[in-house]
Amino acid sequence: MKKWRFSLFNALNYAFLTLFGLSMIYPFIYILVYSLNDGKDSMMGALYFLPRKFTLENYAQVFENHLIWQAYKITILRTLIGVVLHVTLCTMMAYALSKKTLPGRTFFTFYIFLPTIFGAGFIPYFITLQKLHLINSFWVYVIPLLFNFMHIVIIRTFLQGIPEELEESARIDGYGDFQIFLRIVLPLSGPVLATISLFIGVTHWNDWFSGAYYVSNKELLPVQTLLQQMLTEMEALSSSMQRAAQQGGQTVNVSMAGATPESLRMALLVITVFPILCVYPFLQRYFVKGVMLGSVKG
Amino acid sequence: MNETLLWKRIWRHKLLYLFMLPGIVWFFLFSYVPLYGIQVAFRDFTFSGGFTGSPWAGMKYFQQFFDYYQSSALIRNTIIISALKLLIGFAMPILLAILLNEVRQLKFKKTVQTLSYLPYFVSWVVVVTLMQRLLTPYGGPVNDLLTSIGLLKEPIQFLNNTTWFYQIIVGSDIWKNIGWNSIIYMAAMAGIDQQLYEAAKIDGAGRFRQIWHVTLPGIRNIAVILFILATGSLMSAGYEQLLLLNGPATAAIGSVLDVHVIGAGISQGRLSYAAAVGLFQSVIALVLILTVNRIARKVSDVSLF
Numbered sequence: 001m002k003k004w005r006f007s008l009f010n011a012l013n014y015a016f017l018t019l020f021g022l023s024m025i026y027p028f029i030y031i032l033v034y035s036l037n038d039g040k041d042s043m044m045g046a047l048y049f050l051p052r053k054f055t056l057e058n059y060a061q062v063f064e065n066h067l068i069w070q071a072y073k074i075t076i077l078r079t080l081i082g083v084v085l086h087v088t089l090c091t092m093m094a095y096a097l098s099k100k101t102l103p104g105r106t107f108f109t110f111y112i113f114l115p116t117i118f119g120a121g122f123i124p125y126f127i128t129l130q131k132l133h134l135i136n137s138f139w140v141y142v143i144p145l146l147f148n149f150m151h152i153v154i155i156r157t158f159l160q161g162i163p164e165e166l167e168e169s170a171r172i173d174g175y176g177d178f179q180i181f182l183r184i185v186l187p188l189s190g191p192v193l194a195t196i197s198l199f200i201g202v203t204h205w206n207d208w209f210s211g212a213y214y215v216s217n218k219e220l221l222p223v224q225t226l227l228q229q230m231l232t233e234m235e236a237l238s239s240s241m242q243r244a245a246q247q248g249g250q251t252v253n254v255s256m257a258g259a260t261p262e263s264l265r266m267a268l269l270v271i272t273v274f275p276i277l278c279v280y281p282f283l284q285r286y287f288v289k290g291v292m293l294g295s296v297k298g
Numbered sequence: 299m300n301e302t303l304l305w306k307r308i309w310r311h312k313l314l315y316l317f318m319l320p321g322i323v324w325f326f327l328f329s330y331v332p333l334y335g336i337q338v339a340f341r342d343f344t345f346s347g348g349f350t351g352s353p354w355a356g357m358k359y360f361q362q363f364f365d366y367y368q369s370s371a372l373i374r375n376t377i378i379i380s381a382l383k384l385l386i387g388f389a390m391p392i393l394l395a396i397l398l399n400e401v402r403q404l405k406f407k408k409t410v411q412t413l414s415y416l417p418y419f420v421s422w423v424v425v426v427t428l429m430q431r432l433l434t435p436y437g438g439p440v441n442d443l444l445t446s447i448g449l450l451k452e453p454i455q456f457l458n459n460t461t462w463f464y465q466i467i468v469g470s471d472i473w474k475n476i477g478w479n480s481i482i483y484m485a486a487m488a489g490i491d492q493q494l495y496e497a498a499k500i501d502g503a504g505r506f507r508q509i510w511h512v513t514l515p516g517i518r519n520i521a522v523i524l525f526i527l528a529t530g531s532l533m534s535a536g537y538e539q540l541l542l543l544n545g546p547a548t549a550a551i552g553s554v555l556d557v558h559v560i561g562a563g564i565s566q567g568r569l570s571y572a573a574a575v576g577l578f579q580s581v582i583a584l585v586l587i588l589t590v591n592r593i594a595r596k597v598s599d600v601s602l603f
Contacts, residue, residue: 005438009400009505010400013397013400013401014401014403014406016397017397017398017401017406017410018410020394020410020414021409021410021413023414023473024414024416024417024473024477025413025416025571027428027431027432028416028428030431030432030439031428031431034431043507044437045436045437046437046442047437047439048439048442057575080488089320089321089324090320090321092317092318092320093317093318093320093321095314095317096311096314096315096317097318099311099314100313101307102311102314103304103308103310103311105309106493108322110321111325112321112325113448114329114365115325115329115330116334117584118333118334118580118584119329119332119580120329120332120333120334120336120580121332121559121573121576121577121579121580122559122560122563122572122576123338123339123559123563123569123572123573123576124332124333124334124335124338124349124573125328125332125335126563126564126569127332127335127338127349128328128331128332128335130328130345131348132327143324144328146320146324147321147324147325148493152321159382159496177313177314181313181317192449200341202408202419202595204489205421206420206421206423207421208421208422208423209538213560213564224421224423224424225423227423227427228423228542230427231423231426231430231542232545233425247547262372265427266431269427269428272424272584273420275421276419276420280415280416280419282411284412284415285322288481291481292482292485297504
């Protein structure tokens with residue numbers, strides 16, 4: 001009797017978690033299918049797991065678009081520059097704050113902690129960006145994201161775990177402070193730097209807000225902002241086209257083929273999401289640790 | 299003597315101060331200057347006048363907000379949406395962690411976990427685009443599924459529809475964050491002494507009683523702390539999601555303070571007014587978090603500070 005109850009629980013649990021897992025991945029499979037299917041054909045609906053009329057036309061057209069190329073370039077550029085600078089600067093700060101002998105250590109820790117309790121809010125921040133002439137500049141993507149309190153704490157906690165003796169013996173060997181940082185500390189910090197790179201990299205890659213509200217020059221918009229601008233335009237457009245297709249599609253011209261705004265948007269979505277999907281499973285064990293380190297202190 | 303010693307110590311650490319310099323400057327510019335700039339909420343801000351040169355306006359802009367015929371609706375909507383997210387969005391990751399914790403098949407567990415983190419790594423723009431596509435009544439897979447299994451007679455317009463608005467907001471928030479937020483509970487559960495489960499089994503406890511008496515107490519402290527932190531955001535409903543999901547059709551129940559601040563401040567250029575609304579929001583949030591922290595300390599001995 002008891003045994004049976006146990007396995008019922010298990011069966012339900014496995015079934016539920018399987019459905020749950022599918023609900024997490026299916027939307028991505030669906031857009032992939034949609035983007036690989038002929039646009040006009042997709043409008044008929046009933047497209048679920050496999051492309052019905054396979055084509056690469058959507059991707060070809062997306063890559064022909066100058067604005068999309070430009071946006072993709074901006075996204076990649078800001079992510080690369082942003083990650084390198086963020087990780088370098090946060091690690092330097094964290095290294096200094098990890099030294100218990102540093103005079104003023106408590107003060108500086110509090111100095112960077114205080115703004116996390118009470119922020120100024122959006123408007124004073126926005127005015128500050130204006131005053132710093134960051135509005136409508138590429139650097140509005142990079143500079144405001146150079147530091148992050150939680151990231152500094154995570155790196156600092158990690159660095160404190162490196163045995164003091166290592167640095168001491170290096171000092172005896174005649175290493176200077178900077179050499180110790182470069183040759184002892186950095187090489188040992190791989191895991192934590194990978195975690196922080198992923199966190200900040202995703203933030204950069206996904207940021208649409210800065211592009212939408214701080215930048216008006218079309219040549220400077222990142223991909224995410226482009227997608228955001230399509231949200232409202234597309235909805236009206238695609239639903240009216242779709243309605244037309246559903247009502248008349250089956251009877252009218254069956255050979256009708258080609259890309260639609262919606263199929264192009266799905267192709268753009270896939271090339272936006274794809275890089276992240278490729279990277280994150282490999283970094284998973286690192287970021288789980290990162291969450292732990294952050295929570296212990298936070 | 300002491301003083302020279304301190305200077306010597308400081309000099310010895312000169313490289314470390316150099317390392318901190320960019321950070322000190324950055325936090326000053328991007329955190330402390332805006333804090334100082336809060337005063338624009340009490341001034342008639344002009345760009346040339348800046349933070350300190352614009353004339354004082356007293357409480358004028360706060361008054362303006364409370365006189366605004368929609369201010370109570372804005373506050374109400376914000377609290378409803380964030381409370382729904384707080385209550386449901388807080389419980390779901392715990393539930394997921396408990397279910398995953400009961401899985402003995404490690405490979406299966408790992409796969410589900412990996413999949414569950416996925417939506418956390420895409421932007422709200424991507425999530426809303428996905429929703430538009432999946433939920434459309436014109437041949438979208440969700441409506442197709444629901445009609446084919448007989449749950450629906452005809453397709454539903456899920457987005458831009460007041461009937462479904464809260465479900466969509468809370469549902470998409472959970473979908474995006476549930477996996478990520480469960481990490482911390484999974485870790486806390488991994489730290490529970492396995493002997494406690496053995497002991498419970500010997501005492502005749504079944505699966506559910508083990509969960510109730512061993513698993514839940516094991517994550518109690520971390521749950522309380524996270525709950526206190528979450529209450530701090532009760533006055534903000536999540537501006538990214540609502541900027542993207544709220545439209546004219548749902549404005550009556552979907553307009554919230556966060557979006558109002560951005561709209562009034564940037565789109566309409568009423569910076570002082572928007573700053574006043576934002577400040578009102580931050581002060582309430584601070585009071586909330588302090589209150590809940592105090593209650594938690596009294597009731598459960600767990601608190602943030």
